[in-house]
Amino acid sequence: MKFPSRTGGLLYVQSNSCTPPIAVVLAWLACGIVLADASSLDGQEWAAKMFNTLSHDFGTLARGSKAVYRFQVKNGYEEDAHIAAVRSSCGCTTPQIVKSDLKTFEVGEIVAEFNTSSFMGQKHATVTVTFDKPFYAEVQLQISGFIRSDVTVTPGDIKLGSVDQGQGAEKTISVVHTGRNDWRIVDVKTADPHFEVEMSEPARVGGRVSYDLKVRLTRDAPAGYIHDQLILVTDDRNAPELFVEIDGRGVSSITVSPSSLFMGVVHPGQTVKKQLVVRGKKPFKILGVKCDDKSFTINPGDEAKPVHLLPVLFKAEGNPGKVLREITLTTDSGGGDELIFTAYAQVVAEEPSNEQGAESASESPDEPATGSRKKS
Numbered sequence: 001m002k003f004p005s006r007t008g009g010l011l012y013v014q015s016n017s018c019t020p021p022i023a024v025v026l027a028w029l030a031c032g033i034v035l036a037d038a039s040s041l042d043g044q045e046w047a048a049k050m051f052n053t054l055s056h057d058f059g060t061l062a063r064g065s066k067a068v069y070r071f072q073v074k075n076g077y078e079e080d081a082h083i084a085a086v087r088s089s090c091g092c093t094t095p096q097i098v099k100s101d102l103k104t105f106e107v108g109e110i111v112a113e114f115n116t117s118s119f120m121g122q123k124h125a126t127v128t129v130t131f132d133k134p135f136y137a138e139v140q141l142q143i144s145g146f147i148r149s150d151v152t153v154t155p156g157d158i159k160l161g162s163v164d165q166g167q168g169a170e171k172t173i174s175v176v177h178t179g180r181n182d183w184r185i186v187d188v189k190t191a192d193p194h195f196e197v198e199m200s201e202p203a204r205v206g207g208r209v210s211y212d213l214k215v216r217l218t219r220d221a222p223a224g225y226i227h228d229q230l231i232l233v234t235d236d237r238n239a240p241e242l243f244v245e246i247d248g249r250g251v252s253s254i255t256v257s258p259s260s261l262f263m264g265v266v267h268p269g270q271t272v273k274k275q276l277v278v279r280g281k282k283p284f285k286i287l288g289v290k291c292d293d294k295s296f297t298i299n300p301g302d303e304a305k306p307v308h309l310l311p312v313l314f315k316a317e318g319n320p321g322k323v324l325r326e327i328t329l330t331t332d333s334g335g336g337d338e339l340i341f342t343a344y345a346q347v348v349a350e351e352p353s354n355e356q357g358a359e360s361a362s363e364s365p366d367e368p369a370t371g372s373r374k375k376s
Helices: 033-048 354-362
Strands: 005-007 010-013 024-027 055-063 067-074 081-088 093-098 107-114 121-133 137-154 158-164 169-178 185-189 195-199 203-205 208-217 224-234 241-251 254-257 260-266 271-284 286-290 296-298 305-315 321-331 338-347
Touching: 033 137, 055 067, 055 107, 067 137, 067 241, 081 093, 081 107, 093 121, 107 121, 107 137, 137 241, 158 169, 158 208, 169 241, 185 195, 195 224, 208 224, 208 241, 254 338, 260 271, 260 305, 271 321, 271 338, 296 321, 305 338
Parallel strands: 055 137, 055 241, 158 241, 260 338
Antiparallel strands: 005 010, 010 024, 067 107, 081 121, 093 107, 121 137, 137 169, 169 208, 185 224, 195 208, 203 208, 224 241, 254 271, 271 305, 286 321, 296 305, 321 338
């Protein structure tokens, strides 16, 4: 769906060839301030829908721990979008724009980092994201968390870095509590089943308790970005859980090139073919292709090999405009990995030939066409 546009005193929403036709035409009831207000309301709605969520609670954090959350921003519209600025209402949160220009289906991020070294106690911040294209809009993201002063985690987070799929990884962190000699960590949890944690016996000296935790990413972990939390369950009634951020990236053994395949500028009814390269470190099979648009055709074959050269066919159908689709390839590597790429084309109407234009111009309502007789 396109963004709202103003043409000839009307507010309308256009559909593209990717979705069923939608025609919504509203007559302007007023002008000036009324028009500005209507545009502002529409703008807020389309911009907010680009985010995967509008709030995040870090929970209870140890002093000095790394606390970062990435708000995903995906442009699901035909028009290009641009993030002009981002700001925070509190020094406890530092926001950052990752990829400000977003074309159709492109994904960016607003990264919010919680400052657990300089602030303590319950904190809350509003992060305001400003768009200036295709319309002006502001989206407010809510950040909150409780920072403890009696617990520290070193290092402040678990950075796995880039991990080759099937290799696994291991990191160690130290957790120290000051003030209670009998303080205990009773359990360690994570929402991701591909993590294992080994915890040492606690060292207790003069009201100071320390633990060492080995965190392992298992070999069967899938490829992709890792953004998770290690949950430390303690015997503290006031704040029984502590959260430690886990970040990393599982690198797939199979790559697709190009990740965005341009089919070209085509006329309705025309068929074009491009080539996609799917490369792996060892022979593999492409088990299936998923695409919601029958205009695209891919026949992967059933042979296992390290490099697949896939012909991608596109037949232009429907009205002129931009056609963009996500296509998913399923392989037999690592238990059925899915590879996603985009294919797009620009469909343009075919201009009439010079002969057709001259023939049309020679005929008029007052004169008969060639080969006919006019009654007297």
